[in-house]
Amino acid sequence: MFTRTALLVLKKDFAIEVRSREILYTTLLFALSCVLIFSIAFVKEGEPLLDAAAGILWIAVEFAGTLALGKTFERERYSETLRALLLAPAPRAAIYVGKMLGVVVLLAVAEALLVPLVALLFHAPLLAQPLLLMALVAAGTIGFSSVGTLFAAMLVRARSRDVMLPILLYPMTVPVMIAGVRGTSALMQSPADVPSAIMWIGLLASMDVVFMTIALWTFEPLMTE
């Protein structure tokens, strides 16, 4: 029941997205413009600064992710479907999981484009350890989306939600960003610093577990009127 509800919510969001592709395109374009702006700040005399790529990648993911999070729930609010979703005789937490999976999938698509692009544009050996980088990016994305989905959901009814989401989300995801950036730059060293990258992945994984647990726990009282 739980898994089915979550997958149904994911399927619904996916169907809407496939038809309009609105969120995907805006997120991708926004991530690209982020990278462009960073290239102005972090390239000196044609050579990118050392380690800048790790930060650029993660900041682009975080900014683009905020945009995507805001949009997924804006859509529900706009067509007054959130109430219908919450009225469904299904566990509330499953709705949260479905929504979160949607954000994760969307960000994964954006990252699949961002990682090679950042590696190319900033001469960074990002793909030297593809499996570890994938694990790191996946763990970071889940951590970011788990907090983000909860905050975006609870801000749906709040005033000035567009301003509020980044203000609440960025301080809260600071540890995710630190672990992501540090882990990525450990992987970018030559030779790659595998032990510390694994340490950061482990830290991210434990963050994911804690964030998900609290989010699943608080979603029910938060979404009850």
Added chain:
Amino acid sequence: MRKLFMPLLVVATAMFAYAPFMIDQAAYESSMGLVSKIFYFHAPSGMVMLLSAVVCGIASALYLWRRNPGADRLAMASAELTVLYGLIVIATGPLWARKAWGIWWDWDARLTMSFVGWLIAISYLFVRKYGGPGSDKLGAALAVFGTANVPFIYLSVNFWRTLHPKTSVVPTLPPLIRGPFWFSALALFLMYLLLLTARLHLERQRAALDALYLAEED
């Protein structure tokens, strides 16, 4: 607490008046000179800030799951005091750092963590003020998340380099510094308690006023 408020206020005022004399007589820290006296203000404020943040987190969890309106008022009051004491910590820290490290600010573990914690407390107040209806629950969730986040912020920044004196400094203070230090800590803690009580009282009155308005409208 209300009966104790005035006597405690007198005690706290007296303590604040006497503290400069005590700090003046405390042993002179040779390497740092006069700037080291900031320590008597900076470290206890940091302790009270942490305490206040923990109170806010616990009260928010109580409010979220038990719907206890008193817990909500407590969370609100302690979040405000977290921001206040955080401001003291963040304002006095650089004054000391300039002399000790030669820089105003460094992205070291403790500094980053205090800054992030302070930002989270500010964002809590932000939600409460501009969040509109339902912002009480929003804020409570934020505080619960913020509290759960603390160990991770601590761990992740601790794996960086660190400049800030370790926590082991406080228990191993020389006797001549220890006395004035705990005196200052107690004074700042008393001030926290008094401010919290006053703030809670104000929130209670506000809630009572709101209830009266609602009763009038019916």
